[in-house]
Amino acid sequence: MSAAEITLVVLAVLALAGFGLWRIAQRLDRLHQRELSSRATLDAQLVRRAEVAAALAESGTLDLASALIVGDAAWRAAVEARRLVGDDTGDPASTDDTRGRAESELTQALRAALGDTADQAKIAAEPEGADLLERLAQANYRVQLARRFHNDAVVQIIQIRGTALVRTFYLAGRARLPQTFEMDDDLTVRSEGARP
Amino acid sequence: MRIGLVCPYSFDAPGGVQFHIRDLAEKFLDLGHEVSVLAPADEDTPVPDYLVSVGGALPVRYNGSVARLSFGPVVAAKTRSWLSAGDFDVVHIHEPLAPSVGLIALMQSDAPVVATFHSAQLRSRAMQLGYPLVRPGLERISARIAVSEDARRTIVEHMGGDAVVIPNGVYTKVFADAEPEPRWRGTPQAPTISFLGRLDEPRKGLAVLAAAAPQILAAHPGARFLIAGKGDMSEARGLLGDRAGALEELGPITDEEKAAMLASADLYVAPQLGGESFGIVLVEAMSAGAGVVASDLPAFRRVLDDGGSGFLFTTGDPESLATTILGALADPAETQRRRAYARTAVERFDWDRVAARILDVYAMVTEHETAEPRSLLGRLFGRGDGR
Numbered sequence: 001m002s003a004a005e006i007t008l009v010v011l012a013v014l015a016l017a018g019f020g021l022w023r024i025a026q027r028l029d030r031l032h033q034r035e036l037s038s039r040a041t042l043d044a045q046l047v048r049r050a051e052v053a054a055a056l057a058e059s060g061t062l063d064l065a066s067a068l069i070v071g072d073a074a075w076r077a078a079v080e081a082r083r084l085v086g087d088d089t090g091d092p093a094s095t096d097d098t099r100g101r102a103e104s105e106l107t108q109a110l111r112a113a114l115g116d117t118a119d120q121a122k123i124a125a126e127p128e129g130a131d132l133l134e135r136l137a138q139a140n141y142r143v144q145l146a147r148r149f150h151n152d153a154v155v156q157i158i159q160i161r162g163t164a165l166v167r168t169f170y171l172a173g174r175a176r177l178p179q180t181f182e183m184d185d186d187l188t189v190r191s192e193g194a195r196p
Numbered sequence: 197m198r199i200g201l202v203c204p205y206s207f208d209a210p211g212g213v214q215f216h217i218r219d220l221a222e223k224f225l226d227l228g229h230e231v232s233v234l235a236p237a238d239e240d241t242p243v244p245d246y247l248v249s250v251g252g253a254l255p256v257r258y259n260g261s262v263a264r265l266s267f268g269p270v271v272a273a274k275t276r277s278w279l280s281a282g283d284f285d286v287v288h289i290h291e292p293l294a295p296s297v298g299l300i301a302l303m304q305s306d307a308p309v310v311a312t313f314h315s316a317q318l319r320s321r322a323m324q325l326g327y328p329l330v331r332p333g334l335e336r337i338s339a340r341i342a343v344s345e346d347a348r349r350t351i352v353e354h355m356g357g358d359a360v361v362i363p364n365g366v367y368t369k370v371f372a373d374a375e376p377e378p379r380w381r382g383t384p385q386a387p388t389i390s391f392l393g394r395l396d397e398p399r400k401g402l403a404v405l406a407a408a409a410p411q412i413l414a415a416h417p418g419a420r421f422l423i424a425g426k427g428d429m430s431e432a433r434g435l436l437g438d439r440a441g442a443l444e445e446l447g448p449i450t451d452e453e454k455a456a457m458l459a460s461a462d463l464y465v466a467p468q469l470g471g472e473s474f475g476i477v478l479v480e481a482m483s484a485g486a487g488v489v490a491s492d493l494p495a496f497r498r499v500l501d502d503g504g505s506g507f508l509f510t511t512g513d514p515e516s517l518a519t520t521i522l523g524a525l526a527d528p529a530e531t532q533r534r535r536a537y538a539r540t541a542v543e544r545f546d547w548d549r550v551a552a553r554i555l556d557v558y559a560m561v562t563e564h565e566t567a568e569p570r571s572l573l574g575r576l577f578g579r580g581d582g583r
Contacts, residue, residue, distance in 0.1 A: 027332050040564035145560045149339045152357045156335055
């Protein structure tokens with residue numbers, strides 16, 4: 001084989017390898033896009049859930065102590081806790097679990113305030129009560145969905161970024177390694193209509 | 197919302213997945229959405245006008261059974277033009293791992309993809325060979341739905357990640373409102389026991405029912421067995437010998453006849469041996485108000501709330517089936533109680549509820565779809581935080 005032929009073969013191999021790496025980078029990129037939009041969705045759903053919880057606290061259908069506790073937890077979740085998006089410091093150290101804790105506390109406050117299905121039947125009998133419970137059931141279901149879809153994307157990113165090829169060739173670039181969002185979202189709300 | 201549904205299996209020989217997609221499409225149309233279904237179908241197969249065909253399907257042996265699938269360059273081109281003409285907000289692909297039009301649409305779609313997994317068993321050999329190939333495709337799915345807890349477990353074990361469980365839908369009202377058919381009505385002397393399913397498919401378990409029949413006929417000599425479905429039942433007749441007359445062969449029946457049969461018979465028996473991910477016919481029977489006797493497969497156990505909505509027997513055991521049927525016939529009050537419970541328990545499978553939950557999933561994947569588009573080069577070289 002002449003020098004020219006060897007060069008040609010080497011170039012071809014390099015081009016193929018480059019193409020393969022490009023494809024992996026593209027896959028990773030698509031996953032990061034997905035993670036970004038699922039995180040934004042999750043954030044929006046969490047805020048919506050807190051809004052419904054606040055409306056429930058203000059409605060007068062809960063007892064006064066429960067109303068204060070739910071209202072406070074909703075305020076901390078929706079207003080005080082860190083947003084999941086829109087923070088462009090890019091500092092992984094700022095990714096702590098304060099938001100997850102605040103959301104879990106809201107869930108726990110709601111669980112205690114709503115009681116079992118018999119207690120919820122009384123709330124549903126109040127004016128507005130049934131509608132608020134219905135909205136809370138839907139909001140919480142959507143939080144569960146959004147969280148599962150988000151964590152799914154995160155797990156896939158972590159998997160692919162753990163592979164030797166991605167690490168060696170720095171295919172993840174400067175993208176932050178995302179984290180799953182952990183919280184207690186186990187809430188049973190009585191619902192007449194469309195949801196469990 | 198503009199919704200594109202993709203079905204991998206041909207509408208020439210519709211089965212559970214095709215019916216599910218048809219019902220879902222019609223429910224969405226009812227709710228005022230724009231819906232288009234992409235599926236294989238022969239030119240001379242009558243299809244609803246919301247269905248776009250990618251052409252005929254080939255019978256292919258894959259994953260242990262023969263399925264009618266579509267693939268090849270023509271299918272890919274038709275899929276591409278369907279996607280661009282539809283300009284969908286969401287593309288919902290059913291059984292995305294079937295090597296058919298669904299997998300092609302998955303790789304081509306620019307809209308967010310929702311995928312529903314119907315099957316509870318992926319043969320491991322096919323998965324081991326195919327998984328590295330389909331993995332980039334799986335990464336494009338924004339939301340995974342499993343139709344049952346069993347289907348979900350298959351996903352968790354074979355692919356990692358998770359899925360939300362949304363059951364198959366049933367138009368429960370159609371079955372609840374079905375008019376009973378007098379000639380299928382049982383009497384205390386001659387109770388009627390119904391079966392539905394392919395007659396010569398061992399998995400459907402007709403042989404188990406036939407083997408249990410002599411014991412039932414010994415206690416209730418007038419009992420009639422209504423056997424509906426396609427196929428040859430000479431084997432089942434053979435098991436009964438000179439009592440074969442008790443088996444009344446109804447042949448293939450229409451949806452209306454099915455509803456009428458379930459509403460008329462004293463008991464509906466589901467003796468399936470396995471391979472059932474969901475058990476839609478149980479929900480139909482429960483909606484129609486039939487007393488249900490079913491094998492204790494995990495999927496059936498869950499649909500029947502561990503026996504709250506019906507009677508369970510040991511899968512594949514004719515002795516257990518006979519005892520269970522005789523027990524149900526001997527205690528009409530208990531049977532009635534479980535039927536009443538079943539009527540309310542089926543609400544969670546009604547299309548109204550199921551479609552609303554699927555729309556929730558769509559909302560979750562479309563809401564922030566175009567949040568902040570950013571280029572590949574931006575991530576690799578930019579100063580970003582991955583956004």
